[in-house]
Amino acid sequence: MLKVYGRANSINVRKVLWMLAELDIPYEREDWGRGFRPTDDPEFRKINPVGVVPVIDDGDFRLRESHTIVRYLADKHERSDLYPKNLRQRAKVEAWMDWAATELAEGMRPVFHALVVKNPAFAGMVDGAAKAWARQMRVLEDHLAASGPYVAGEAFTIGDIPVGLVVNRWFSVDFSKPAFPGIALYYDRLAERPPYRLHGRNGMP
Numbered sequence: 334m335l336k337v338y339g340r341a342n343s344i345n346v347r348k349v350l351w352m353l354a355e356l357d358i359p360y361e362r363e364d365w366g367r368g369f370r371p372t373d374d375p376e377f378r379k380i381n382p383v384g385v386v387p388v389i390d391d392g393d394f395r396l397r398e399s400h401t402i403v404r405y406l407a408d409k410h411e412r413s414d415l416y417p418k419n420l421r422q423r424a425k426v427e428a429w430m431d432w433a434a435t436e437l438a439e440g441m442r443p444v445f446h447a448l449v450v451k452n453p454a455f456a457g458m459v460d461g462a463a464k465a466w467a468r469q470m471r472v473l474e475d476h477l478a479a480s481g482p483y484v485a486g487e488a489f490t491i492g493d494i495p496v497g498l499v500v501n502r503w504f505s506v507d508f509s510k511p512a513f514p515g516i517a518l519y520y521d522r523l524a525e526r527p528p529y530r531l532h533g534r535n536g537m538p
């Protein structure tokens with residue numbers, strides 16, 4: 334059975350769990366990371382020398398990096414509806430995934446660590462980070478209005494997985510933020526999917 338290493342409240346582990354639920358694949362999961370066994374444990378460093386979750390074992394094949402795992406699973410299970418084969422459509426999906434992990438996450442991370450994890454190292458960063466996060470959310474708001482209803486257009490794809498998890502965090506963390514009505518509709522649209530209700534909009538920020 335496929336094995337997932339990583340705590341189920343990690344945004345990056347949740348991407349993989351959401352994908353596995355989309356594919357309806359059974360798996361076992363071992364808790365590693367904040368609040369559980371630490372990822373700098375020598376035992377975990379053998380699993381992933383980078384020291385982060387998630388990691389999967391698909392039989393004798395071990396793989397790290399949440400987006401790579403999501404793409405691997407989509408291709409392995411021939412879900413071209415979720416991860417198009419067409420080069421240009423595929424590249425658009427990947428661009429949204431990359432953006433979600435870089436520019437979009439950049440503002441989110443300090444807000445989350447200051448207000449939810451309550452890590453004092455981020456305490457003074459909330460205002461600036463919230464503004465940076467809102468600037469990127471504005472990009473998503475405008476994009477959905479012009480080319481939605483999903484990030485890659487008409488249909489749900491794996492591009493919506495990392496974006497959908499950041500959107501869940503946006504609405505779940507309590508801080509002063511502008512209203513984005515198009516993203517609020519997108520949030521509800523994603524919640525029509527049981528896998529998102531299970532691992533995305535599930536009450537956890």
Ligand SMILES: N[C@@H](CCC(=O)N[C@@H](CS)C(=O)NCC(=O)O)C(=O)O
Binds near residue numbers: 343367371387400
């Ligand atoms: N680029 C990596 C980033 C993974 C990452 O940052 N994971 C965090 C949790 S979201 C982690 O392992 N933190 C250490 C911990 O939980 O102790 C990926 O997408 O898989």
